[in-house]
Amino acid sequence: MKQSFGLRLWRWSIISVVALYLLVPLYAMYDFSTKPYGFGDQGRTFRAWQMIPTQQDLFPAITRSLITAAIVMAIILFLVVPTAIWVHLKLPVLRRPFELLCLLPLAIPAIVIVVGIAPLYRWISINLYESPITLAGVYSMLILPYTYRSLSAALDAVDIHTLAEAATTLGSGIARIIFKIVMPTIKTGIINGSFIAIALVLGEYTISNILNFKTFQVVIAQIGRSDGNVAVAVSLASLLFVILLLLIIPTKKRQGSVLDVDTI
Amino acid sequence: MTQLEYREPGPAISRTGSFYWRGKLAYLGVLPFLAFSGLFLLYPTWNVISGAFEDNYGVRSTAMLREIFYSPIARTAFGNSLELSFKTALVGAVFGALFAWTLATGKPGGNFYKISVALSSALAQFGGVMLVFAFLATFGFNGLILTLATKYLPNSFLADAGWLYSMNGLAVLYTFFQIPLMVLVFLPTLENLKPQWREASDALGGKAYEYWLRVGIPILIPSFTGAALLLFVNSFSAYATANILINLGDYLTPLQIAIALTSETGGSNPAEAKTLSFYMVVVVVISMSAYALLRKKVSKWEQKR
Numbered sequence: 001m002k003q004s005f006g007l008r009l010w011r012w013s014i015i016s017v018v019a020l021y022l023l024v025p026l027y028a029m030y031d032f033s034t035k036p037y038g039f040g041d042q043g044r045t046f047r048a049w050q051m052i053p054t055q056q057d058l059f060p061a062i063t064r065s066l067i068t069a070a071i072v073m074a075i076i077l078f079l080v081v082p083t084a085i086w087v088h089l090k091l092p093v094l095r096r097p098f099e100l101l102c103l104l105p106l107a108i109p110a111i112v113i114v115v116g117i118a119p120l121y122r123w124i125s126i127n128l129y130e131s132p133i134t135l136a137g138v139y140s141m142l143i144l145p146y147t148y149r150s151l152s153a154a155l156d157a158v159d160i161h162t163l164a165e166a167a168t169t170l171g172s173g174i175a176r177i178i179f180k181i182v183m184p185t186i187k188t189g190i191i192n193g194s195f196i197a198i199a200l201v202l203g204e205y206t207i208s209n210i211l212n213f214k215t216f217q218v219v220i221a222q223i224g225r226s227d228g229n230v231a232v233a234v235s236l237a238s239l240l241f242v243i244l245l246l247l248i249i250p251t252k253k254r255q256g257s258v259l260d261v262d263t264i
Numbered sequence: 265m266t267q268l269e270y271r272e273p274g275p276a277i278s279r280t281g282s283f284y285w286r287g288k289l290a291y292l293g294v295l296p297f298l299a300f301s302g303l304f305l306l307y308p309t310w311n312v313i314s315g316a317f318e319d320n321y322g323v324r325s326t327a328m329l330r331e332i333f334y335s336p337i338a339r340t341a342f343g344n345s346l347e348l349s350f351k352t353a354l355v356g357a358v359f360g361a362l363f364a365w366t367l368a369t370g371k372p373g374g375n376f377y378k379i380s381v382a383l384s385s386a387l388a389q390f391g392g393v394m395l396v397f398a399f400l401a402t403f404g405f406n407g408l409i410l411t412l413a414t415k416y417l418p419n420s421f422l423a424d425a426g427w428l429y430s431m432n433g434l435a436v437l438y439t440f441f442q443i444p445l446m447v448l449v450f451l452p453t454l455e456n457l458k459p460q461w462r463e464a465s466d467a468l469g470g471k472a473y474e475y476w477l478r479v480g481i482p483i484l485i486p487s488f489t490g491a492a493l494l495l496f497v498n499s500f501s502a503y504a505t506a507n508i509l510i511n512l513g514d515y516l517t518p519l520q521i522a523i524a525l526t527s528e529t530g531g532s533n534p535a536e537a538k539t540l541s542f543y544m545v546v547v548v549v550i551s552m553s554a555y556a557l558l559r560k561k562v563s564k565w566e567q568k569r
Binding site for chain 1: 400
């Protein structure tokens with residue numbers, strides 16, 4: 001398509017303004033993380049990058065965040081997905097209430113959930129055992145709207161009633177229908193939901209900071225108080241990792257449709 | 265298997281048999297999820313909402329609601345939060361929409377499109393720790409722009425990192441994740457604009473600006489406003505960025521909530537935290553309801569799936 005000169009001028013000025021605003025801080029992160037210690041700008045050094053593996057708190061924190069992400073994914077796979085399928089198959093009456101429940105976290109900021117959960121969290125850490133499970137529980141509720149969106153889109157796309165009837169006629173039970181028959185057919189929806197879960201858990205700061213739980217982000221903030229260069233290097237590394245991950249996953253208007261609440 | 269059962273359409277009295285109970289038993293299937301979400305979602309929500317109508321000793325009263333409503337500190341913080349969210353939502357929405365337009369009119373599925381969408385997905389989640397470090401590395405002490413500015417523009421505000429910690433600095437930081445979010449939310453709408461409308465306008469002799477003024481913009485306004493509301497809520501609930509940048513400030517409502525909740529000097533005041541949270545939830549619920557109403561309007565012409 002041939003575009004007029006004015007149109008092209010518009011396009012390129014918009015692109016350059018936005019790109020400048022978004023890319024300059026990213027370049028500055030690279031610049032800052034390779035600056036020599038102290039003042040002056042003589043040459044480049046990869047000191048900050050080399051110091052990443054020597055950070056004591058960092059790797060336990062990454063492990064802790066990844067374990068939390070794994071628990072969140074387990075909750076999605078064995079609780080949220082089966083319930084969504086169950087409601088679709090057996091309790092069509094509950095579809096609307098279930099949807100409203102799943103979209104409720106959109107109306108409740110993370111900081112408010114912390115205020116509400118703090119007494120319970122304190123009780124569990126004092127009387128039971130302080131584990132990532134409580135945190136994972138809160139996280140899995142926070143991402144519920146996103147999980148629900150990708151799940152319901154996938155469930156609407158296949159005729160799971162026919163699948164379930166066929167399976168029943170052939171003699172399979174409900175567990176087999178949910179886990180062996182319906183779940184594989186909505187694999188893409190589940191994978192999309194899981195990626196959002198990982199991104200959220202690795203990037204979450206509010207809740208873990210207030211509940212005093214040293215996750216990845218909390219530890220980066222802590223490193224930033226002692227050595228800014230290293231903290232910037234870690235941030236840039238994790239950001240590049242996320243972008244790489246997103247370029248690998250086939251994106252198909254995932255985010256856009258996920259954020260729609262048009263069916264309320 | 266509700267789908268397969270043959271149900272006798274007889275009178276209600278005959279439905280007390282095993283079929284009836286098997287239908288009811290299906291409700292047991294949602295119990296685990298209900299218990300779980302009750303513990304981690306409904307209980308906290310209820311705790312905040314009911315807590316706003318109680319004082320610190322659990323006695324029912326609206327004293328705290330009134331106290332916060334008339335407290336100058338809380339009012340200033342609330343005003344600041346609203347102003348910041350409004351500004352960044354507006355700026356983010358305008359620039360994000362323009363950028364989304366360049367993507368929608370460009371080559372679909374090209375490399376520029378793909379990289380922009382991936383970058384937007386990453387940067388929209390970028391708030392918090394990493395965002396603050398990125399901007400400290402740019403405008404902060406010893407940062408890229410600051411070093412350049414001290415060399416070439418020593419008298420401009422860029423030569424001093426102080427502005428970054430003000431409300432304007434926060435607004436610049438927030439806009440950084442608002443623009444990519446707007447791109448993600450608004451791009452599908454732009455891609456659903458029917459090319460036939462433009463063709464019709466052209467065929468009837470309309471100029472480009474006339475098409476945008478009379479057709480494009482009026483049709484996009486509801487979904488633009490909806491997306492802007494989403495951005496508003498996004499920045500209104502943001503806590504991490506402000507907390508890391510300004511460690512102990514209390515001039516935004518989320519910061520005030522955190523201080524009221526965790527104050528280490530013994531001044532912890534859960535009732536205050538709950539009341540402030542309640543006011544926040546009220547604002548968010550109003551915005552999200554408006555958003556849902558706008559979406560309904562939009563989906564009339566925007567055929568999804």
